[in-house]
Amino acid sequence: MRVGCGGILRSPDGIIRAMFLGPVPCSGLDFANLFALKVAAQVFIEAGREGKVYLVLESNSKVVFNFLSNPVDRPRV
Structure with a gap:
C-alpha cells in the first residue's frame, strides 16, 4: 500500500501561507x-x-489523537 500526506498552513485570518x-x-x-x-x-x-502565533493541528484519526494526548501510552520507537 502506498500512502501520502499533505497539509495547508494558514494565517489567523485564513490566508494560505504554505502547502x-x-x-x-x-x-x-x-x-x-x-x-x-x-x-x-x-x-x-x-x-x-x-x-x-498559535499552531492548530487537526486530525481525523482517533489513534493519532490518543497517541499525542497520552504520553504514557505511546509505544517506544
Missing part, C-alpha cells in the same frame, strides 16, 4: 496522519512562526 504534499516513507494511514502533523510542525518552525 505540502508528498509520499510517506511507511505504510498505514494512522502513521501517515502522524507524519503529516510532524511535517506541518516542522514547516511552522522553519517559517519562523514559533512563539509568534
Whole structure:
C-alpha cells in the first residue's frame, strides 16, 4: 500500500501561507496522519512562526489523537 500526506498552513485570518504534499516513507494511514502533523510542525518552525502565533493541528484519526494526548501510552520507537 502506498500512502501520502499533505497539509495547508494558514494565517489567523485564513490566508494560505504554505502547502505540502508528498509520499510517506511507511505504510498505514494512522502513521501517515502522524507524519503529516510532524511535517506541518516542522514547516511552522522553519517559517519562523514559533512563539509568534498559535499552531492548530487537526486530525481525523482517533489513534493519532490518543497517541499525542497520552504520553504514557505511546509505544517506544
